[in-house]
Amino acid sequence: MAELNFNSGDYVKLRLALEEREGILLESQDSSIILLKLESGYNIGIPKENILDAKLINKFKEEKKETKIINTEGKPSIGLIITGGTIASKLDPKTGGVKPLTEVSEFLKFYPEILDITNIKKIDVPFMIASESMTSEHWIKIAETAEKMLDDPEIKGIIITHGTDFLAYTASALAFMIKDLNKPIVLTYSQKSVDRASSDAQLNLQCAARMALSDCAEVMIVGHASINDDFCFALPATKTRKLHSSRRDAFKAVNDTPIAKIWPEKIEFLKTHNVRNNKKPILDKSFSDKVALIKFYPGQTPDILDFYALKYKGVVIEASGLGHLPVSESGNSWIPTIKKHIKNGFVICAAAQTIFGRLDPLVYSNGRELLDAGVIFLEDMLAETALVKLSYVLGHYGWKIKVNEKMLENIAGELKTNLTLDSQ
Amino acid sequence: MDLIYSKVSLKSGLEIHQQLDTGKLFSRTPSLLRSDFPHYEIKRKLHKIAGETGEIDAAVQHEASLDKEFIYQGYNDTISLVELDESPPQEIDRQALDEALKIALLLNCEIYPVSQIMRKTVIDGSNTSGFQRTVLIAHSGSMDCSFGKVPIETVILEEDAARIVEKKENQTIYRLDRLGIPLVEIATSPVLDTPDKIKEAALKLGEILRACKVKRGIGTIRQDLNISIKGHNRVEIKGFQDPKLMIKTIDLEIVRQQEELKKGKIKGGVRNVLDDASTEFLRPIPGKARMYPETDLLLLKISRDHINKIKKNLPKLKHEIRDELKKKGLSDELINLVLDGNLDEFEILMRVYDKDANLIAKMITLWRQDLAAKNKKTLEEVKNILNENILESILEKVASKEISESDVRSIMIKIYQKVPLDEALKIDKQSDDQLEEKIRNIIKENPGLRPNAYMGLMISKLGKDVDKRKAMEILKRIVNIK
Incomplete structure (x- = not known):
């Protein structure tokens, strides 16, 4: 294998066992292969080990072409x-x-x-x-x-x-x-x-x-x-x-x-x-990075909240359906864990896993238990928007006592009172 | 005429584009052309863009038309987001790649161990993406022709374009069904210096392609000709596939280039063949500024092992098969019939009984056709009854000498008439013995005649309906014994 001391863009001639190849040298993502642009415009790869000798024909010269912003008068x-x-x-x-x-x-x-x-x-x-x-x-x-x-x-x-x-x-x-x-x-x-x-x-x-x-x-x-x-x-x-x-x-x-x-x-x-x-x-540019977005899935245990509560200030949980998580009737109830952390100032919000539609904690007893435990139901707010908003709200020290109120205040169009058919 | 071609130093090379009979090259949708009403239409525009090197290619510049609108027709079940340019390409179709490798190997090419899938900028709207994906597969091959070896420069695998449904001034309607069908492009060196050589090379390439899994019929093969006379730049003639127009097109192009030379014009370009064999200018010849890498796919690597595997299973070319069949003793007519879709069955049956290729060829072609014609049935219906298994059973009996070759046809007729197989095979043995008895008697009564004379006697004594072939066979056996 020959030593290849060229830069990409150089025009080179390579000697292989049975033939010679000329072209523009290109970098490849595979370090054992060099790419060569042939005269036809096609790129081919050559395993470096197959190159017996290499000759530089033309060194690559970068042409700097400045493009100026040309503004025409009269346009806004x-x-x-x-x-x-x-x-x-x-x-x-x-x-x-x-x-x-x-x-x-x-x-x-x-x-x-x-x-x-x-x-x-x-x-x-x-x-x-x-x-x-x-x-x-x-x-x-x-x-x-x-x-x-x-x-x-x-x-x-x-x-x-x-x-x-x-x-x-x-x-x-x-x-x-x-x-x-x-x-x-x-x-x-x-x-x-x-x-x-x-x-x-x-x-x-x-x-x-x-x-x-x-x-x-x-x-x-x-x-x-x-x-x-x-x-x-x-x-x-x-x-x-x-x-x-x-x-x-x-x-x-x-x-x-x-x-x-x-x-x-x-x-x-x-x-x-x-x-x-x-x-x-x-x-108004204060954000807290101590927020997280969690998606609930079947079998998920509430100790995930223990993990987050150690280092985070709050989470948005993508809950199922109208806003459900396993509650007291389940062998895997989240209620005690939720109550414990909310009591210590940890914020738990719920957004819709279904993407479309509004949460409603009142339809099933399941939702009511979560509501009673202190979970903030974010109505029709997108989970991603909810995360950004939670980060924004928790970034404001002065809002600490009214996080619930702030999360449900329509600051920038994130909540909509009526869902219509054209908004799905 | 050849003299004139050499006088102008005619130089030409062929470029053949053949559709492969596989799925689409970069999506897992079928390569299916449709004529039913499209399920939807979408509207697109294309923009002029600079190539890798910052320059705009001459061909691209020529095609650029910013105000043009393109309508694409699609089908929910056979067009995917890849053809709609709404999703990155999927991995290259393995079957298409293997067919391209087969073609390259049949053309004695060197395969590139590593190649990069490229985007060739095309902004006439025939590609939703604004480029055609193309990859160099092989180089430096050759093909034997009667006048010598024709060097093969490149074998390329690429996507076919969408097909035009309607062209209006500022709008072109395309159907997406053809977009992405794999095409193999083969380019010969510009060594063809007479129209006869061009024609022979084109036919030879066609034969090689048809030995592989390629699409058949109108529009599945497209042929271009690169042609120049001394002093003139290369001209690429598209749509050069009609054998009837080839020679006239070449002659007209030579005259055209001569005229241009007189006027001092030597500019090359891409031209299109018209119905009268003349050509019209399409666009300038594309340069390398048109090509840049397909950034959504990995380098294409083809291992030695894979090439060897394909080499072991290369298909035979038609003329090679023809030569073999000829050696086995088949007439040209039978060879044609066997090659017309019956080769597999022929080869399977030859393995059961390899003493008489003619017999097997007739069984699977003429005799079955004859039965179909006589009984006003389709060949398919006859084939269903006299299928490969039945014919195999008959030939096994021939091989074990339980019946003679001359019985085969009448057994086939009986089986067709619903006589059970076992019975059809038995009865004939008996009548065979009776026939032999009669022939022995004739010979005994009229000793010392020539075979033809005995034949005449047999027909007069046994009647016109006697199986002449069988009678002759028995006669020869008895006379020889004597």
């Missing part, structure tokens, strides 16, 4: 916050993998459509991470970045691009944190990377831009309404869940309806919303 401006995820990733030719964008300017090179109707006054990149790596610290950082843009009267609205997996959590956190919102905050995403001509990012961004210029002063998630590339929905921040692992229309409103239907050229509002105003937004 928006602010852009890029945080990572597929929408801000591109194919890395050297490895063949998908990696985060390195230059802010690249974003506009990939998505020129966003400039059709807006100028970009400011692009901020507080961090570039996949959404599963986010913590409440990141929610706060995004809110702080947004706050500056909210205070800038030239910026009509804000687009935040985000990985899809935990996008809805960030949306809820922003909705809880920002009081007196004065302009649109639109979170958007893509499920298909930008290197594909079929990427969903273009329509999502076009519609996000359209929404950011609207008079709707809400935190919204904007993305494909269906698997067609025709229009998007603006979905309410605290009532939206990712319900598919790969489809374009992965996000759906749960126990609620979309705020608006958005085409690249127009918006149709579907319900009343908070309108653009001149208030000064206030950021």
Whole structure:
């Protein structure tokens, strides 16, 4: 085996036992194999041990192409916050993998459509991470970045691009944190990377831009309404869940309806919303990380609560049906354990495992026992939103004695009094 | 004419795309083309994108049309989220891969031990994803033709595209049923310098493909021709599969390229064959900027062991089988009949009795067809009665000499007429003895004649209905004994 002292991107000639091969050297995920891009454009792999000799023909030279933000006069401006995820990733030719964008300017090179109707006054990149790596610290950082843009009267609205997996959590956190919102905050995403001509990012961004210029002063998630590339929905921040692992229309409103239907050229509002105003937004950014989300399953024993109560301040339990857990009639009753921990100040909330629908502790005696034991039934609140809210509420020391009241107060549209058929 | 071709230094190579008869390449849905009313339609757009190297490919640029809308028709039961570009691809179809490997090995190619599945950017809408998945399987093969060896440059396995239902100015309607059907692409070197050689190479490739599990019928094979004359850049002609138009297309293209040379134009491109064998410009030749890796799949590794396993079970080519059947003594007519779907049965029955290939060929083809025709039944109905097991039982008796070859046909007729197998086999032995007795008498009465003369005598004495074949067989045996 020959020594390979080349960098990916170099044009090399490799001697194998029976033949020679030329091409551009690429990194591969498999360290025993090198990848070679042939003249035809196809990549093949060659086990390193088969390479007898290697010659450098052409060294790789990186060409830096600066893309400037070209704003045209007369168009309204928006602010852009890029945080990572597929929408801000591109194919890395050297490895063949998908990696985060390195230059802010690249974003506009990939998505020129966003400039059709807006100028970009400011692009901020507080961090570039996949959404599963986010913590409440990141929610706060995004809110702080947004706050500056909210205070800038030239910026009509804000687009935040985000990985899809935990996008809805960030949306809820922003909705809880920002009081007196004065302009649109639109979170958007893509499920298909930008290197594909079929990427969903273009329509999502076009519609996000359209929404950011609207008079709707809400935190919204904007993305494909269906698997067609025709229009998007603006979905309410605290009532939206990712319900598919790969489809374009992965996000759906749960126990609620979309705020608006958005085409690249127009918006149709579907319900009343908070309108653009001149208030000064206030950021209330305290979260506690000592909260957890537990899903109940048959056979689960209450000692799981003993475990959490040691280090956590509260949990949201995804309970079954209308909000049930095993109670006194069961050999595996949770009641004594629940009572013990609530007595010591531990908060136990219940949200619906069924995703859709409202909890109701009064229908069965089972629910009444849990209610009596002190469990907070979170009505039609999404379990994920409930977790963010519990984190927010427990992050406020002053609310310690009224956690129950705060959890059931409709702060950012997370609770809905009436469930209608169109909200499922 | 050959002189003219050499004068212009005709250089051409074939590129054949053949659908495989397996499931889809990157989803577990069937490769089923449908004509029933689609269950749904979806609406999509495609965007112009830069390739791996940041440049936009010439072919892609040409196709780019941002305002175009694409409608895709699908079926709930046979189209999956993969074809809809709503889910990442599943692992490559193992059967399709094995068929591609078989084809590559039949073409004496070297298999790449490691290859990467690529995305080839296609934005005419025929792929929902905006690219076609394609993988290089093998290289450096060769195929024997009467004029010498034709080098095979590459064997590629790729996805077929969606098929066009309707094309309007700003909207194209596609059906998703064809999208993802595995295609094997074979490219020869540009060594074919006369139309006759091109035609022979095309037919030979077709024969090799049909030895493997490939789809048959219109649209399942598509053939392109890369062609240039001296001084002109390469032109790729699509839809070059009609043998009747091949030579005319080549001649017209040579004239066209000559005309262009006179005007100082040497630009290559992709062209499409029209009904009158002339061609029209489609798009520029795609370059490598069009290809980038399929990031959702692992590297494709093909082990030595796996290649060896496939090598051991390579199918025989039709001409090889033909030669073998010829050696066994079959006429061309019988060979054609046997090759028309009866080969398996033929080989099984030959294992029971291998002394007379002609007898077995007739049993499974002519005689059964004859019964079907005479009784106004379908061949299938006759085959159900005179099935492989029954024919095997008859041949076992022939092999053990309990009956003679000449009895087989009449036994088959009896069995068809619902005479139980055991009985059909017994009765004939008796009549055989009686016939032999009669023939012995004729010979005894008329000694010293030539076989033909005896035959004449037998027909006049025993009547026209006598089994001539059997009589001749018995006669020969007796005369020989003498």
